[in-house]
Amino acid sequence: MTRQNEGRFKILLGYDGTRTAKEALNVALFHARHFHAEVDVAWSLAGGQATSQEEIDVAQDGLQHVESLFREAQIPCQVHLLIRGLSPGEDLVRFAQEHGVGEIVIGVRRRSQVGKLIFGSTARYVILNAPCPVVSVK
Amino acid sequence: MTRQNEGRFKILLGYDGTRTAKEALNVALFHARHFHAEVDVAWSLAGGQATSQEEIDVAQDGLQHVESLFREAQIPCQVHLLIRGLSPGEDLVRFAQEHGVGEIVIGVRRRSQVGKLIFGSTARYVILNAPCPVVSVK
Numbered sequence: 631m632t633r634q635n636e637g638r639f640k641i642l643l644g645y646d647g648t649r650t651a652k653e654a655l656n657v658a659l660f661h662a663r664h665f666h667a668e669v670d671v672a673w674s675l676a677g678g679q680a681t682s683q684e685e686i687d688v689a690q691d692g693l694q695h696v697e698s699l700f701r702e703a704q705i706p707c708q709v710h711l712l713i714r715g716l717s718p719g720e721d722l723v724r725f726a727q728e729h730g731v732g733e734i735v736i737g738v739r740r741r742s743q744v745g746k747l748i749f750g751s752t753a754r755y756v757i758l759n760a761p762c763p764v765v766s767v768k
Numbered sequence: 769m770t771r772q773n774e775g776r777f778k779i780l781l782g783y784d785g786t787r788t789a790k791e792a793l794n795v796a797l798f799h800a801r802h803f804h805a806e807v808d809v810a811w812s813l814a815g816g817q818a819t820s821q822e823e824i825d826v827a828q829d830g831l832q833h834v835e836s837l838f839r840e841a842q843i844p845c846q847v848h849l850l851i852r853g854l855s856p857g858e859d860l861v862r863f864a865q866e867h868g869v870g871e872i873v874i875g876v877r878r879r880s881q882v883g884k885l886i887f888g889s890t891a892r893y894v895i896l897n898a899p900c901p902v903v904s905v906k
Contacts, residue, residue, distance in 0.1 A: 657901050664802045738895055749892045757876055757904045758887060763795050764904045766895045 638706070639667040642731040644722045644756070646673055647692040650737030654767040655696060658735045659703055661765070668706035670729060671696050674721035677713040686711070719755030727761050735765045776844070777805040780869040782860045782894070784811055785830040788875030792905040793834060796873045797841055799903070806844035808867060809834050812859035815851040824849070857893030865899050873903040 643658040645651045662669050673689045675681045693709040700707035712721045726734055738753045757764045781796040783789045800807050811827045813819045831847040838845035850859045864872055876891045895902045 749887065749896060753895070754887050757891070758906075760906070763906075765901050766904065767901045768896075768898070 639665045639733075640729060640731045641665070641667045641669045642722065642726050642729070642734045643669055643671045643696075644674070644718065644734065644736040644752075645671050645692065645696055646718070646737075647688065648737060648739070650739055650768060652737075654735050654737040654765075655699070657765060657767050659700070659705065661733065661735065662700075662705045663703065667732070669700055669708075670725070670731065671700075671707065671709045672712050672722060672725055673710070674712045674716065674718040676717075677715055681713065686713070717752070717755070719752040719759070722752075722756050723759045723761075731762055733763050733765060734760050735767065738766045738768055777803045777871075778867060778869045779803070779805045779807045780860065780864050780867070780872045781807055781809045781834075782812070782856065782872065782874040782890075783809050783830065783834055784856070784875075785826065786875060786877070788877055788906060790875075792873050792875040792903075793837070795903060795905050797838070797843065799871065799873065800838075800843045801841065803871075805870070807838055807846075808863070808869065809838075809845060809847045810850050810860060810863055811848070812850045812854065812856040814855075815853050819851065824851070855890070855893070857890040857897070860890075860894050861897045861899075869900055871901050871903060872898050873905065876904045876906055 641658055641662055658669055673693055675685055675689060689711050693711060697707055697709045722734055734756060736753055736756055739750050753766055779796055779800055796807055811831055813823055813827060827849050831849060835845055835847045860872055872894060874891055874894055877888050891904055
């Protein structure tokens with residue numbers, strides 16, 4: 631998890647183990663390879679009573695797996711379990727602001743309620759508030 | 769406007785001459801350079817009574833300018849004025865489907881009504897319906 635090459639372009643991948651997050655992971659790998667970038671992977675949990683120990687264990691295992699995928703691809707990577715009482719969108723935007731991130735990659739779930747497409751609140755928040763371009767992956 | 773290297777990764781840039789579209793243009797240039805990609809630039813107008821000759825002239829001039837920027841950067845580029853009665857979002861998604869586009873880059877305007885951030889309908893439509901990742905730029 632040692633940070634290499636401080637001057638590299640930084641990609642932030644929002645990851646939560648879902649199918650769309652795995653699609654986003656593939657896009658982050660592709661971008662990191664071509665931009666010669668380093669990747670931060672963030673899994674956000676609310677914490678407190680809203681978060682069980684099991685959720686924390688699942689997140690830690692998931693992040694470890696993602697880290698191994700980037701290591702195999704020889705892409706510098708740091709993983710972060712963010713438990714600080716923020717929503718996932720707030721966590722990603724704040725992390726990007728604090729770490730000079732050049733691009734955020736997120737999975738976007740399309741949910742159907744009475745046949746209608748709904749745009750997820752996390753994606754909307756990140757796109758409207760991020761300090762950098764946001765790549766949405768379905 | 770000749771298409772070079774049919775097998776290249778294709779980026780579609782939605783462009784309408786606004787400030788955020790120019791930011792999106794810069795991101796498309798950056799991505800095209802690193803992905804060794806070719807770029808299609810699409811300007812969408814509704815057509816019919818909703819579209820004046822002046823709007824068409826402005827779009828053609830704008831596209832010519834964008835084409836010259838990509839030519840200077842030595843990135844293969846084709847520009848397209850789409851006037852086929854579709855909304856900008858529908859035009860971009862359909863173009864991406866028809867041309868095997870690997871990534872769409874769009875500018876996202878944040879509009880404030882009574883202090884509230886509003887997510888543009890074009891961006892929402894494109895992100896939910898695109899056959900590929902979508903890069904949102906502010």
